[in-house]
Amino acid sequence: MTAGLRRHLRIVVYVVGSLCRRWRKNVAVVSVYGLVIFTLASVVFLTQSLTQESLATLRAAPEIMVQRLSTGRHGLTPMGDVATLARIAGVQAAVPRLWAYHTDPAIGEMLLLRVPEGNGPREHEATAGAAVLRRRAIPVGGVLRLQSHAGEPFNLTVAGVAETLTPLESAALVNVSEAAFRTLTGTPAGQATDLVLRVRNRRELSTIATKISESQPAARPIIRDELVRSYTSVFNWRSGVIIAALLVPVLAFILFAWDKAAGLSPDERREIGILKAIGWETADIILLKFYEAVAVSLAAFVLGSGLAVGALALPHPFAVLPALLGWSTLYPPFRPTPALGAYQMATLFFLAVFPYLVATVIPAWRAATTDPDLVMRT
Amino acid sequence: MWLSRSAGFFVLVALLLALGLLAGLDATRRQSAAETRFAANRALARWFVLTDPCLFTEARYTRHPSQADHHSAFQDYPLALEHFPSGSLVLAPAHVTDLSSRGGDARADPGSGRQ
Numbered sequence: 001m002t003a004g005l006r007r008h009l010r011i012v013v014y015v016v017g018s019l020c021r022r023w024r025k026n027v028a029v030v031s032v033y034g035l036v037i038f039t040l041a042s043v044v045f046l047t048q049s050l051t052q053e054s055l056a057t058l059r060a061a062p063e064i065m066v067q068r069l070s071t072g073r074h075g076l077t078p079m080g081d082v083a084t085l086a087r088i089a090g091v092q093a094a095v096p097r098l099w100a101y102h103t104d105p106a107i108g109e110m111l112l113l114r115v116p117e118g119n120g121p122r123e124h125e126a127t128a129g130a131a132v133l134r135r136r137a138i139p140v141g142g143v144l145r146l147q148s149h150a151g152e153p154f155n156l157t158v159a160g161v162a163e164t165l166t167p168l169e170s171a172a173l174v175n176v177s178e179a180a181f182r183t184l185t186g187t188p189a190g191q192a193t194d195l196v197l198r199v200r201n202r203r204e205l206s207t208i209a210t211k212i213s214e215s216q217p218a219a220r221p222i223i224r225d226e227l228v229r230s231y232t233s234v235f236n237w238r239s240g241v242i243i244a245a246l247l248v249p250v251l252a253f254i255l256f257a258w259d260k261a262a263g264l265s266p267d268e269r270r271e272i273g274i275l276k277a278i279g280w281e282t283a284d285i286i287l288l289k290f291y292e293a294v295a296v297s298l299a300a301f302v303l304g305s306g307l308a309v310g311a312l313a314l315p316h317p318f319a320v321l322p323a324l325l326g327w328s329t330l331y332p333p334f335r336p337t338p339a340l341g342a343y344q345m346a347t348l349f350f351l352a353v354f355p356y357l358v359a360t361v362i363p364a365w366r367a368a369t370t371d372p373d374l375v376m377r378t
Numbered sequence: 379m380w381l382s383r384s385a386g387f388f389v390l391v392a393l394l395l396a397l398g399l400l401a402g403l404d405a406t407r408r409q410s411a412a413e414t415r416f417a418a419n420r421a422l423a424r425w426f427v428l429t430d431p432c433l434f435t436e437a438r439y440t441r442h443p444s445q446a447d448h449h450s451a452f453q454d455y456p457l458a459l460e461h462f463p464s465g466s467l468v469l470a471p472a473h474v475t476d477l478s479s480r481g482g483d484a485r486a487d488p489g490s491g492r493q
Binding site for chain 1: 452453
């Protein structure tokens with residue numbers, strides 16, 4: 001073992017002893033510090049998770065969707081529009097879609113009814129997301145009780161578990177037949193919820209959208225890539241607003257840290273003086289304080305970010321979620337898939353650890369460079 | 379003549395208290411002056427059968443929360459997450475979030491895909 005390494009090890013042993021001696025102060029600092037990191041980390045992690053969640057759903061969405069507007073609201077699309085839109089140059093095919101939200105009258109939860117393309121369920125059958133069935137304790141082969149548009153009870157036999165891409169889909173999706181859909185929602189025959197267009201060349205999307213708007217002023221083309229951009233920016237905006245609102249507790253913590261870490265207590269000053277008097281060098285003392293700060297800030301970082309990751313496993317993690325989700329809290333509770341990027345972790349680490357190191361090491365350096373006799377006397 | 383430090387402190391506190399009081403009086407005066415304008419606005423709202431003040435102009439459901447239902451924010455595509463900035467500032471009102479009213483809402487508009 002080299003002499004340099006032995007010196008570091010000995011200082012670390014001293015640091016452990018010193019931290020244990022002042023355990024009350026250190027536990028208080030780590031708890032408050034950890035709480036601040038937990039709050040910031042929750043916002044950062046949730047933003048990332050929700051962005052990924054929405055992008056995962058969108059990735060499966062068609063490139064361009066066309067909806068009808070009626071009195072400023074989303075209206076139903078006549079099937080006749082299929083032929084008109086399919087004639088636009090660049091459009092390979094126009095496919096009508098049937099989907100609608102449905103409130104389960106029994107428990108008041110929102111479900112998504114969808115008629116899948118191709119082989120869907122038979123008339124009085126349905127397939128549902130795993131979480132939908134789990135929440136209602138309905139086994140495959142059991143009965144899903146809903147209410148028709150006319151207010152009559154409408155029962156569907158669960159034929160299987162629907163394949164889902166995201167936790168939200170699993171929590172809300174119910175696939176039904178076209179006949180069941182029309183009975184449940186009151187959508188008249190010959191009308192669809194919206195249309196999706198298959199386009200060969202992605203560069204033509206905006207031209208096609210312009211053509212649709214010009215030829216059918218009541219139609220609203222929605223381009224998927226624009227939605228992707230909207231989602232990314234809105235979640236960033238929301239997390240920015242929340243972090244701005246959190247600045248007050250963060251500033252309060254900085255004051256607290258300054259008081260606890262920067263303002264060396266008389267005991268600590270005396271300790272530094274004694275260490276200097278018995279032969280420690282300034283560099284050793286700075287190293288000592290550095291290791292102390294690293295231990296405290298790493299403990300707080302691991303505690304805070306660990307709690308934040310753990311909290312992601314809760315259905316509605318904590319108070320910051322409604323502000324990030326906005327009106328999406330109306331959906332049944334779902335656990336956003338944890339998505340932790342290296343970038344987010346690195347940013348959080350830098351924000352959490354670096355200021356504390358500076359706040360601790362600089363006053364220790366000041367105390368260590370003064371005369372030991374003077375330090376002990378003051 | 380120089381005031382002593384303690385006297386200076388009390389003068390400062392008295393000055394700040396007086397300013398606070400004046401601000402309160404000013405707010406009351408403005409409030410009563412605005413009452414005429416409020417009355418005119420109320421008459422206008424009754425005349426046009428307006429529902430609620432429009433605080434945000436971007437999304438339909440945050441523009442007039444009283445007219446929102448619990449499907450209106452998710453109409454872009456199936457299971458769309460709500461994505462207007464004002465959605466986190468105007469949270470869903472009680473008549474939308476209240477579970478007991480959802481059944482009633484479902485009968486009125488069973489989520490036919492319409493906003």
